[in-house]
Amino acid sequence: MKTAISAAVIFLVACSARGQTSQAPAKSEKILTANEVIEQIKTHVGVPWKEPTVDTFKAGDPQTGVTGIAVTMMATLDVLQRAATNGQNLVITHEPTFYDHMDNPGQLPQGEDDAVLKQKREFIAEHHLVIWRFHDYWHRRKPDGVEEGNVHALGWEKYQDPANQYLFTIPETTVAKLAEDLRVKLHAAVPRIAGDREMKVTRVAFSPGSAGFRRETGALEMPDVQVLVAGETHEWETVEYVTDAHTEGRAKALILLGHIASEQAGMEGCARWLRTFITTVPIEFVPTADMWTPPANAKPAR
Secondary structure, three states: OOOHHHHHHOOOOOOOOOOOOOOOOOOOOOEEEHHHHHHHHHHHHHOOOOOOOOOOOOOOOOEEEOOEEEEHHHHHHHHHHHHOOOOOOOEOOOOOOOOOOOOOHHHHOHHHHHHHHHHHHHHHHOOOOOEEEEEEHHHHOOOHHHHHHHHHHHHHHEEEEEEEEEEEEEEEEHHHHHHHHHHHHHOOOOOOOOOOOOOOOEEEEOOOOOOOOHHHHHHHHOOOOEEEEEOOOHHHHHHHHHHHHHHHOOEEEEEEOOOOHHHHHHHHHHHHHHHHOOOOOOEEEOOOOOOOOOOOOOOOOO
């Protein structure tokens, strides 16, 4: 998915919930519908709402009364099963539910007849789930909600460039040690490194998700940026660019965390943010399991 980050600043660029939930609504309080919850989000996000956007309902009836909210990075079937078990019938997801950026199943060869898609839709309908995507405007918020969540999880507030939220000056370390720190704190199963693992670095650009070649190289072209941290990218684009830069003797490296790991802390932050103004519905962060299997001898990410 293309992360919605402004080109002006773009070079930047499982476990259980954290145990923090809102109090259940009192019997005398009005039960909010899914649509009313989303309208509150639109009011509080601080960015004028405009179309087109992928931030729309993807499944279910928006007029459904909300019994609980599950906030997640990706509404996989596993996440939906856990939400349904916990009585959370509104799922707020950052990424698509139906395998396409626009949630258009027509991209599948068999379309709506695809067996995997049909089973997922049947589960959603059977459990009366409502799914809404919160992608564009969580990124457009100031600060970017995903980046803010990452900074919080890493404890990098004091290292963040005041002029560019995607740039950081950290204590000197090596690329390999930085990757390990990111793996542990952001629960990344299998971080990948391009460039010199032992290169010493202090200046980092962090572009969550998949910002694209132009934006990623925009970060790497900055003379003082030594390493770019990103979610995922095409190997023939940014990965090859960094590999060639390394061969030329340039102090450039790339750490890829995986798309989920690079943005998941941002959705945990979203759950914390929602609790500041939605107080009558239980809200829980439901982490998406990392889709990549780590090596047999690696420590588990969670």
